[in-house]
Amino acid sequence: MSKKSMAARRQMREATVSSRAAGARQTQRGRTHRRNARSAGRPWGLISAVIGVVAVFIVVVIVLEGTIQGSLKQDTAVLPAPASLVQSIGSVPATSLKAVGTGTINNPPVNIPASYKAVALSSNGLPEVAFVGGEFCPYCALERWSIVLGLSRFGTWSNLHLIRSSIYDQPANLPTFSFAYGAKFTSKYLVFVGREFQSNVSINHDGAPYKSFQTLPSVIETAFTNIGGGAYPFIDYAGKLASAGSEASVANVGALSGLSWDQVAQKLRDPKSAVAKDVLGGANYVIAATCMVTGQKPGSVCNSSYIQSLEQTLEKSS
Amino acid sequence: MVPQPAGEGAAAQVSGSEARSEPAPWGALVLAALAVIGFGLAGYLTSVHYAGTPLVCSDKGFVNCELVLSSAYSVIPGTSVPVTVPGMAYFLVSLVLALAQLRRPRNYGLRQAHAAWAGLGLLTVLYLIFVELVELRTLCLWCTSVHVVILLTLLITIWRLYPAPDTGVRSAR
Numbered sequence: 001m002s003k004k005s006m007a008a009r010r011q012m013r014e015a016t017v018s019s020r021a022a023g024a025r026q027t028q029r030g031r032t033h034r035r036n037a038r039s040a041g042r043p044w045g046l047i048s049a050v051i052g053v054v055a056v057f058i059v060v061v062i063v064l065e066g067t068i069q070g071s072l073k074q075d076t077a078v079l080p081a082p083a084s085l086v087q088s089i090g091s092v093p094a095t096s097l098k099a100v101g102t103g104t105i106n107n108p109p110v111n112i113p114a115s116y117k118a119v120a121l122s123s124n125g126l127p128e129v130a131f132v133g134g135e136f137c138p139y140c141a142l143e144r145w146s147i148v149l150g151l152s153r154f155g156t157w158s159n160l161h162l163i164r165s166s167i168y169d170q171p172a173n174l175p176t177f178s179f180a181y182g183a184k185f186t187s188k189y190l191v192f193v194g195r196e197f198q199s200n201v202s203i204n205h206d207g208a209p210y211k212s213f214q215t216l217p218s219v220i221e222t223a224f225t226n227i228g229g230g231a232y233p234f235i236d237y238a239g240k241l242a243s244a245g246s247e248a249s250v251a252n253v254g255a256l257s258g259l260s261w262d263q264v265a266q267k268l269r270d271p272k273s274a275v276a277k278d279v280l281g282g283a284n285y286v287i288a289a290t291c292m293v294t295g296q297k298p299g300s301v302c303n304s305s306y307i308q309s310l311e312q313t314l315e316k317s318s
Numbered sequence: 319m320v321p322q323p324a325g326e327g328a329a330a331q332v333s334g335s336e337a338r339s340e341p342a343p344w345g346a347l348v349l350a351a352l353a354v355i356g357f358g359l360a361g362y363l364t365s366v367h368y369a370g371t372p373l374v375c376s377d378k379g380f381v382n383c384e385l386v387l388s389s390a391y392s393v394i395p396g397t398s399v400p401v402t403v404p405g406m407a408y409f410l411v412s413l414v415l416a417l418a419q420l421r422r423p424r425n426y427g428l429r430q431a432h433a434a435w436a437g438l439g440l441l442t443v444l445y446l447i448f449v450e451l452v453e454l455r456t457l458c459l460w461c462t463s464v465h466v467v468i469l470l471t472l473l474i475t476i477w478r479l480y481p482a483p484d485t486g487v488r489s490a491r
Binding site: 042043046047050051054057058061062064170171172249250251252254255256257258259263270272273274 | 382384385387388389390391393398440444447448451452453454455456469472473476477479480
């Protein structure tokens with residue numbers, strides 16, 4: 001082999017070794033670079049930031065909730081109910097009432113057993129419907145809407161006042177009415193007696209007990225205690241039927257949460273709304289039970305098919 | 319010309335939105351699974367609202383699903399449509415985005431879109447948590463499950479925004 005060809009072969013060998021070494025170094029660098037790039041390219045900071053923000057938000061909200069609720073004062077305002085509001089409630093069409101039917105009511109009035117020897121409440125020759133509640137009570141808050149609407153079919157309301165239920169009971173702070181402060185119901189078919197046994201003012205600013213408010217006529221107090229077991233809200237339909245306790249489940253009562261009185265009145269006009277199903281359902285039972293003690297008067301209200309159907313249900317109840 | 323060794327050192331040039339390397343497909347599969355779970359949860363709560371399906375949850379004390387789901391905040395303001403209906407639509411879009419990423423794993427724009435969608439979902443979640451804790455002072459476990467699904471979706475979409483960059487070495491010429 002000539003010197004030239006040996007030199008060329010040596011050069012080729014060296015070049016091959018050199019390029020192999022370079023390739024190996026590049027491969028090693030590439031592996032290291034990719035490893036570093038892989039860990040460096042992950043958004044650990046951003047992910048941690050998102051988790052941190054959510055955690056901090058929840059903590060802040062919890063602290064805020066405690067602070068707000070701790071310093072939150074019960075809304076003890078008592079405002080005259082605007083005539084337009086009362087008129088709006090009273091003018092909910094019968095078609096809506098019929099569409100709702102019994103709605104979400106799971107605790108309707110029942111016949112008072114004879115064993116209770118209930119007094120047939122009456123006043124000036126007219127049957128008397130009595131309500132006993134507490135202004136703090138969220139279930140009473142819903143029931144009053146049903147009573148105002150239902151009895152508006154039998155007469156006229158005046159001097160109603162707006163209040164809110166307790167912030168310490170759940171559901172909290174519900175918009176409702178008070179039957180105190182001179183509220184009046186005028187009708188030629190019945191007499192309504194509404195009594196708020198306790199107010200919405202918490203004595204210790206943390207829930208029960210609440211301040212006593214109105215006294216009860218003795219016959220109503222006896223009925224409230226013996227028939228209703230002292231449960232709010234209590235309604236006595238002239239000693240024939242009675243209801244005690246919430247007319248709907250707690251969840252359904254919560255449909256009033258976060259609403260103003262006008263918003264509630266607006267929702268009454270939508271039979272599919274949760275509010276309508278609660279209030280109109282309760283109002284239908286109020287209407288049916290009242291018809292049973294007024295001798296089916298007025299006929300325009302009591303003779304409707306869905307009220308007659310409800311009355312038949314109530315007749316069989318106990 | 320010097321012969322070049324084959325192997326990992328050699329790489330081809332790529333360009334455009336496919337410049338980043340393809341992320342592992344498991345991420346998109348997890349996102350799709352989360353979307354299906356979220357859709358199912360929202361669907362169940364919707365059926366509770368309309369069909370009266372029994373709600374398996376506490377109805378007393380601090381955890382009270384019924385109270386939360388029947389409050390005024392459970393429907394779109396001004397309507398009687400439960401918020402779970404747009405929730406179902408949200409998860410449907412999330413599912414479509416996840417499936418699109420399975421089909422086009424190199425499309426970075428899809429990953430960005432999904433991250434943005436998940437971010438929007440988280441903002442809604444934060445508002446709903448505020449309503450539960452401050453306004454209603456009650457917690458709904460089913461709602462919290464949906465919130466967790468949205469948070470996980472966001473975290474995974476962020477993760478997938480940054481796969482390991484392509485560090486291929488150009489061949490020497």
